Amino acid sequence: MQLHSYRLRNFRRLKAAHIELADDISIFVGSNNSGKTSATQAIQAFVTGGRDRFSLYDFSSSCWKAFNEAESINVDDPIPDGLLPSIDLDLWFEVAVPDLYLVFPLLPSAAWEGSKVGIRVSFTARSPLNLIQNYRAAKAKGAAQAAELSPGSEYVPWPRSMTDYLQRELKNEYELRYFVLDHTQFDKNFLEIGDYVPEELRKEQGGGAILKSLIHIDNLGAQRHLADPNPEAGGRSEDLSKRLSRFYKRNLDQRQDDHAALRALFESEQALNSHLDGVFKPMLDRLSKLGYPGVNNPRLKIMSALDPAHVMSQDARVHYQIGEGEDTATLPDSYNGLGFKNLIYMVVEILDAQAKWVAMENRPPLHLIFVEEPEAHLHAQLQQVFIRNVLELLNIKDDVGSIFSSQMVITTHSPHILYERGFKPIRYFRRTKIGREQLTEVLNLSAFYQAQSDDRDFLERYLKLTHCDLFFSDAAILVEGNVERLLLPVMIRKVARPLRSACLCILEVGGAFGHRFQSLIEFLGLTTLIITDIDSVALVVPEADADIDDEEVEEFEVPADEEEDVARQVQDGGQNPASKPVESPPKRKYGKACLPNEPGAATSNQTLIKWLPGKRTIEELRNTSETDKTHELKDNTKVRVAYQTERPITWNGATENLCGRTLEEDFGLENPGWSQSVEKKPLGLIVKGEIADPSALAKGLHKRVSRKSFDKTKFALALLTEDEDAWDVPTYIREGLVWLNEEVRIELETVIPDVDPMAETGGIGEADE
Incomplete structure (x- = not known):
């Protein structure tokens, strides 16, 4: 038996989160305050804690408004269902036919067939009517007592509001209830179909006892408080x-x-x-x-x-x-x-948990172990060794082939752990915002792994090579190459300083491979800025059956025309050309690098052609609007591309609208006088000979940068040694960073739920790892 998945409703920022678990190990990742710890604490509270483990701050922030709105309900009318919010946990077990006797009390009917058995635990009001009446009685009593005090004070007695009342009386007004779930009444996302209402387990059946007989949970928290040899270190510690x-x-x-x-x-x-x-x-x-x-x-x-x-x-x-x-x-x-002490401690804790589970009388068939942040104090290689071999700790010789099984869930911020395990076990906690409420959606990367076979292997290898921190970031910046990666921190400091407070992932992907990140970025719904080159080329038409071996000629792909796709469909036997398009293979094109203002120039940049803005010629790119450079994902997150754009360049008294082909060329045009001074020779951008006008400067920079002898990394390092106030960030990068700054600022701004003043004393369940 395995725990297939669980769904949480109204628990902190997990307002409606469905979390699927792997049958061996699952890895919870996400940026800080995305709900990973909440996802582990909730299931433990429901299964092992009881109602005393819950407080009003565990309700999602939107529930506070619902509580206060219930104050004015007319108790003489029927109380509508769902008037007072509840916190719900749906647990779905994968059960083999021979093991059905283990879950017999949870079968919805004697004729039940299938493999998934569900139970709902609801932390809900004992009686909404009595709760409202008790609140009003307490409020009236407080008001009467306050009236006896001397007038002139702004004092308001307890309870000031329904939420104020429940902060003190929640445990008396709420209880845990248990329901049997019928899998046939749920869709593929485990959401109820129609107006389905599950059947409640009777009190004598003991829903809590049934649940504890099926699953045993242990949690190894992130704060392990191991002793420090320094007696003055303070804090909790354990030898x-x-x-x-x-x-x-x-x-x-x-x-x-x-x-x-x-x-x-x-x-x-x-x-x-x-x-x-x-x-x-x-x-x-x-x-x-x-x-x-x-x-x-x-x-x-x-x-x-x-x-x-x-x-x-x-x-x-x-x-x-x-x-x-x-x-x-x-x-x-x-x-x-501390690193090795932490490793030893975790091993002992896991083995101890396993031994206690094995020794239990009426041992539950499923053991679920949560391990938070195993990477604490461990260097990168040891993190990988741990995650590579930790499952061996769960192997119990006598359990092979039996009804007993163990599952492990790890929460982590370590890209090294992801490096070792790959995409499949990752459960990505994605922060979203609906209105003023901050929520979390949990994405199963195994679904992405199965659906995106074309780019999957490339992305997995790339992330392994770079130890990517994409899954822990507020936003991502995909850059063309090493130069952009080196200079971007300085450019951010110059034009978008608030971004330094955001968690950014900067990935060096190049124009030829950036588009291969499209499926992953869109799956994650991650705010992303793409900084790439316009890569202008003059198209070359090769002779028939001739090999293109000129080193200056670039080979690139463009999608087939729509007319070709329709023709291909008809050729393949499609009766209705519009019914089901048949994609033709991409075309191969050839071109030589040229200045962007050359007539008829195209782009060889695959990101610009295949992703954003989906244009092929420089003329199209030049005329692309800011709207076409931006693609909206889900929940208002966006992807934007930034590439070189024409703007007025002044040199030798003349002004022309120009842009460079690459970052280095465009930087020289953005800073003409400064980069052409003799003192800036280490940059490698000085154009020899007389430079008559801006066009001549652009040609000279293009020739200079295109040479094999030009060292781009040396250019970046030389620029880092200069006074950063003396030069300007290229326009296209500045505009992109300003855009990202606005997007991330909106995402990070503090959200204060619309509740009574008493709510300001707590986090309303949102502050969570």
Whole structure:
């Protein structure tokens, strides 16, 4: 049996989030405050916590307005369903036919057929009518008592509003209810069809007990508070030795009735040390598979802090053994690095959780383990080793082929962990905004993996090579090459300084491959700026059957014409040419680099041709509007392209509308006098000879930059050494960054829900990792 997925409603920013889980390991990723921690805390609260685990701040912000609107309801009229918000969790289990007896109480009917069984847990009002009446009674009592006070004060007694009342009385007014879900009444997105109302489990059936009999949950939080050798470090901390000792006392054979061992303890401390070595060996062996001790790291050694008076209750101590033979030395556990202590701690916690689950009476068939931010204090390689081998910790020899199974969920901000696991286990928590409310949508990257086969392999390899942080960003910037990547931080500081406070992912993709990111960017719905070159070329028509081997000739593709697609469909036997288009293969074109103002010039840039703005000629690109350069995705997120555009260039007393073919050329045109001064020779942009007018300058820059001897990286590094106030950012990049600044600013602006003043004292459930 596996937990296939779960849906949360009205829980913090997860107002309507459906989260699918892999059958082995799922990885929750997303930018900060996207709801990853909420997704783990919610299911644990519903399954193991009970109603005391919930507070008013766990309701989505829109629910607060609904609570306050309920104040004015007429209690003499029938109370409408859903008047008071509830927090709901739908759990969907994948159950094989032989295991149906495990979920028999959750089958919607005796004739049920299928593989998915569901249960809804709802944190809902006991009685909406009684709640409203209790609130009004409390308000009237407070008003009466306040009336006895001296007049002239602005004091308003409790409860000032319904939300103020529920902050104190929620646990008395709300309860958990359980419902059986019929999978046939839900669509493919696990949303109810029509007006379906699930059947409630009767009190005597014990919905909570049923749920606990199916699933056991453990959570390894991000804050593990391991001890620091500095006593002045402060804060909560835990000695690793104490944690290992608890593991020993709870799970390992302690030989409490072994008198030979007791005698050995009194006669020789070595006997106990040998015993401890033996019982910890399986754990240490499994730890070694996750990269510890590795090369040149001290080995773990478990030793007794021998106290004959309390010999069997005395804590074991972890020491680190250095050297061999007579040169052996041991150090206390606090003298090892936080990274390895964190790794050891996680391994012990996971094994401890597994051992407790295995030892449970009436053991639930499913064990779900949440691990938050395993990368804490671990270097990149050790993060990859951990995620590569962590599933081996879940393997229990006796469970092979049985009804028992384990699933793990990891929340992370580490691109190194994503590097190791690939797309399939990723669940991307995407922040969205509807009106003034900030919400989260959870995307299953395995669906993208299955649907986008053409670009999938390229994207997965690229992200592995770059350790991409795309999944943790507020926005992305796709740049042409290394020069843009080096200079962009300075340009942002110059023209869009607020962007420095945003989490940006800058990807170097080039004009030839940028369009291959289209499917992923659109799937994620991530605000994106594409900074690329116009790459103007003069088209070359090769002779029939002649090979194009001229190094100056670029080969590129353009989509087939629409007329060719229709003709191809008819040729392939389509009866109605308009019914189902048959795409023709793309055409191959050839061109030599030229200035953008050359008549008849086209672009060889695949991003401009195949993605945005979808134009082929320089004339079309020149006349493209700002609207056509922008594509709206979902929930008002957008993608915009920025490439060189013509603007007035003044040189030697003359002014012409020009633009460069590449960043370096356009930079020279943007800063003509400054870049042509003798002092700026390291930039490599000085044009030799007389420069009569702006056109001559553009030609000279084009020839200069097009040479094989021109070092673009050297240009970027030289520019970084200059006073950044002395030069101007090229117009197309400045306009793109200003656009992105506006988009991200809107996305990041603080949203204050329309609720009563008391709500300002809390985060209204939105502040979440």
